[in-house]
Amino acid sequence: MNEERLVSAEQSVDDQAIDAALRPKKLDDFIGQERVREQLSLVLHSALRRGRTPDHVLLSGGPGLGKTTLAMIIAAELGRPLRITSGPAIERAGDLAAVLSTLSEGEVLFLDEIHRMARPAEEMLYLAMEDFRVDVVVGKGPGATAIPLDIAPFTLVGATTRAGMLPGPLRDRFGFVAHMDFYEPAELEVIVRRSAGLLGVRVDDEAAAEVAFRSRGTPRIANRLLRRVRDYAEVRADGVVTRELARAALDLYEVDAQGLDRLDRAVLRALLVKFGGGPVGLSTLAVSVGEEPETVEVVAEPFLVRQGLLARTARGRVATPAAWAHLGLTPPPGAAAPFPAAAPGAGALFDVGGEGD
Numbered sequence: 001m002n003e004e005r006l007v008s009a010e011q012s013v014d015d016q017a018i019d020a021a022l023r024p025k026k027l028d029d030f031i032g033q034e035r036v037r038e039q040l041s042l043v044l045h046s047a048l049r050r051g052r053t054p055d056h057v058l059l060s061g062g063p064g065l066g067k068t069t070l071a072m073i074i075a076a077e078l079g080r081p082l083r084i085t086s087g088p089a090i091e092r093a094g095d096l097a098a099v100l101s102t103l104s105e106g107e108v109l110f111l112d113e114i115h116r117m118a119r120p121a122e123e124m125l126y127l128a129m130e131d132f133r134v135d136v137v138v139g140k141g142p143g144a145t146a147i148p149l150d151i152a153p154f155t156l157v158g159a160t161t162r163a164g165m166l167p168g169p170l171r172d173r174f175g176f177v178a179h180m181d182f183y184e185p186a187e188l189e190v191i192v193r194r195s196a197g198l199l200g201v202r203v204d205d206e207a208a209a210e211v212a213f214r215s216r217g218t219p220r221i222a223n224r225l226l227r228r229v230r231d232y233a234e235v236r237a238d239g240v241v242t243r244e245l246a247r248a249a250l251d252l253y254e255v256d257a258q259g260l261d262r263l264d265r266a267v268l269r270a271l272l273v274k275f276g277g278g279p280v281g282l283s284t285l286a287v288s289v290g291e292e293p294e295t296v297e298v299v300a301e302p303f304l305v306r307q308g309l310l311a312r313t314a315r316g317r318v319a320t321p322a323a324w325a326h327l328g329l330t331p332p333p334g335a336a337a338p339f340p341a342a343a344p345g346a347g348a349l350f351d352v353g354g355e356g357d
């Protein structure tokens, strides 16, 4: 169901063309992520000065935060071609050898979802990253021989949503690791205004702020909400997006003032109304909203936790005071405190898996 959500950060089929059209092409046009941008600029420009290929770059961060965009910008800033592949496309070492052996001097290789690459290919990549060499194995069994093959110096840009899943030896071979954070509303507002300009949508500043605020810190979601708001303004008004129109459109699509959607709110409401704010086990909570536990855990909870609306404790899921306020409800006397510091037997707080019902 993640794919169908308006507030999913994953790329949908509809997003593909628009993502491409809205990508900034230069580092200076890339909005937000100040530290990453500055660090990357130094890495790239010092390599350019020295006439060398820059260190390999690892981009780590959630979907829709701009990793593909940055990879394209890196190639553009270096004035080099970009080759794009992804971990799941590399099922065998031979798949990677085919890519590496056809790279041109200085080419930028973007390997998206690098944590999903096949293990034997990973080992081939170590050597390629370090020595610009691959060992091509010819034959099978005891007669197999490894033929070393030089490859052109290249820059690998790896992207991952799960930096923790990368084996240490692979992570260590990146000279520069960029951690991409969620964007601030003010940064997203600039992105919304820029995208509106490119799409020819007239959006006033207050409306841009409204869209930004509901975009869960993610440019891809901001661009998607902007499109829905544009449709609404075109059909129901004169095409100019005002704050009132943006609010009405996003309310219609059930994306609320903090970016929660129907599922998020259903989970929160069940936790508050049916279970008095918790603690309640994940499976019980999931059944009460008619979803699988995994859907609640993977799709709804991370954002609720990030927003400080829900806490995962050793005793189960607990609503925070902000959750009551967000849904305009009053906690009953004695509602569970999210952080029962003094309660005997209360366990650790966050991200404790496996609590019972």
Ligand SMILES: Nc1ncnc2c1ncn2[C@@H]1O[C@H](COP(=O)(O)OP(=O)(O)OP(=O)(O)O)[C@@H](O)[C@H]1O
Pocket: 009, 010, 011, 018, 019, 020, 022, 023, 024, 029, 030, 031, 032, 033, 062, 063, 064, 065, 066, 067, 068, 069, 070, 191, 219, 220, 223
């Ligand atoms: N800093 C930014 N400034 C302007 N637009 C941005 C920025 N970051 C991302 N975007 C826009 O958001 C959309 C998604 O970005 P992109 O495809 O680069 O994300 P991603 O991190 O590679 O996502 P995924 O991990 O799902 O592939 C693109 O349209 C891109 O233009």
